[in-house]
Amino acid sequence: MSSFAGAAMRGAGVFSAPPALGPDLQVRRSRRWRVFGAVFIACSVLGLIYDFSRPAEYRAEARVQITPAASLPPVSSSQQPSNAAPPPAPGLADEVQRLTGRPLIERVRDQLHRAGVEMDGLESADAIQRILSAEAVADSRIVELSAVGRHPDALARLVNGLIGVYRDEIAEQFQKTAAQTLTQSREELDRLSARIAEKRAAVEAFQAQHNIVSANHQENALLSGVKDMSTSLNVANDRVVAAEARLRSLRESAAAGKSIERARDNPTLASIEQRASQTREALRDMERNYTADYMAIDPNARALRARLAELEAQLKAQRSASRDASIAEAQEELATAQEAANRLRQQMAGARGVVQSFAIRVSEYKAMQDELDQLEALHRSSLERLVKLEASERARMPSLSVIEWASTPHDTWRPRYARDAAIVLAAALLAALFAVWLVDYLQSRGPQPAVVVSPVWLGGGASAVQIGPNAQPPQLQAARPDLLPAPLALPRELSDSESSALLAAASGASRVALRCLFAGVDPSELLILRAGDVDLEQAALRVGGASQRRIGLTADALADLRSEAPDQPLLRNAAGAPLDRAALDSLLLCLAHDAGVQAPAEVTADALRHSYLSHLARQGVRFSDLALRVGAVPAERLAAYSAMAPTGQRLAAEQVDWFYPPVH
Structure with a gap:
């Protein structure tokens, strides 16, 4: 969040610090994680239980080539009797319908029952018909016959048995139809012979009666x-x-x-x-x-x-x-x-x-x-x-060629557990995110810190200060009696990563300046410190002036501040001469540029000390302990730091992390 505030400050030049992140935000985050975890786990468990509790179904498939019976020889006479011959031979579509018809399914079911095949849930012909499917391949006489169910062995035997029954059925049906057709044809021929004999006798009698030689x-x-x-x-x-x-x-x-x-x-x-x-x-x-x-x-x-x-x-x-x-x-x-x-x-x-x-x-x-x-x-x-x-009786006989017999399936055809499990987890994730959003939307929130923005036209550049919900806004000093006072302009706050980058790139005087500023030393105090003010035995830094105090140092900071000449200035150049404020800011600008920090011109001594104070304020430090560490702070600055502090009880001195940046 501090890096975001720094980026906003550099890009827009309006906000000097982000909204306060305190215990209420931590509570909200904790509540969000609890809601997210509860909803995600509940939905995932229920969905996965439903997914993997579904019974597995298998699919047995066979491919056959069906050649329907050829059409009967055409009758040349236009006076064919209506019952002289059976209807034309059926096509492939009719054969596909007959292949999954109820009569054949009943015969297969009876065969499987007599063979002792387990047919759990497939006792009726309707149930078997629902799991069967026959589809003709386009532009061919190949038919794909499949069955879907829970018993793979029964499915394969069912499909293969149906093929065998169909083959016997078409052979029997053709023999029956062919015999019936031949019988009808012979009967028709006999009737025509009798009619011809009767008609010929009548013609001869008429001819003899009227003495007709011929029709000529x-x-x-x-x-x-x-x-x-x-x-x-x-x-x-x-x-x-x-x-x-x-x-x-x-x-x-x-x-x-x-x-x-x-x-x-x-x-x-x-x-x-x-x-x-x-x-x-x-x-x-x-x-x-x-x-x-x-x-x-x-x-x-x-x-x-x-x-x-x-x-x-x-x-x-x-x-x-x-x-x-x-x-x-x-x-x-x-x-x-x-x-x-x-x-x-x-x-x-x-x-x-x-x-x-x-x-x-x-x-x-x-x-x-x-x-x-x-x-x-x-x-x-x-x-x-x-x-x-x-x-042509043999040539017209229908045929059935089995391209591929059905084999016992070993892989589950449906449901696809892995795919459905992924869908369940994705749905659970979406449900959890929606639940978190819904809880945040329905949860009443406390008052948010106000942000006072100073427009450019008020003078002093664009800046902003955050004011806590219970704090009074800082008093703005008016440049003129007839104008509103300008808002307080806070220095730039560096993120933890930027501070660490500066410390890693610093050496010599720049490292000494960073150690002191990150310990809460004011820039004016830093310029008058002597090497003898570093207490090596107590691992502390003695700061004089109006806010006399002792600041504890880490071992790394103590090693950076150690000096063999106690009477010399603590912050000095290579020649041993003390640095003034302009030289200090110039030194820090070069350091920020070498460290690759964005907007290095904004990295000043005040910005470094302000970053350290903001680090302490966001932890909830008591301002009385803060004064003992960093000295006197103006009331305007304290109001801004108070807006950064989280709501709730303040931390004791022993609970505060006084060292900055936190990684060192």
């Missing part, structure tokens, strides 16, 4: 005759249309004076046209050789012209006769075609009723034949499926 119309005589008749009627109608068109064309040509018949089609007409052409050629030859006058009197020319006129008359007459003959022939052909078409129509009208009735029977026969074909196709599909079932 061309193979039935009646329908074939009707078809031929219809074809003939179509041909006759085509002839009628052609005859009408020919007759109309002949009449139009005759009306227009056009030749109806070509010469090559009529030999007579062709012969006449040939002779007329020869005659014309002969006349043209004569006209090229002779004049027209000559031609008019030439008998041959006139004979040729007469023959040509006769031939043209014959040609015209022959064409007229041919035209009339062609028209008459076309009329006759039209009449014949019309008569044939009428006759065929009458025949078709008479056979229409018979044909319609027969066509209906043929359609019925065709529907019966189609139904028979469908039954035969279903029969072939069922026969093929039965063959596949018989051939």
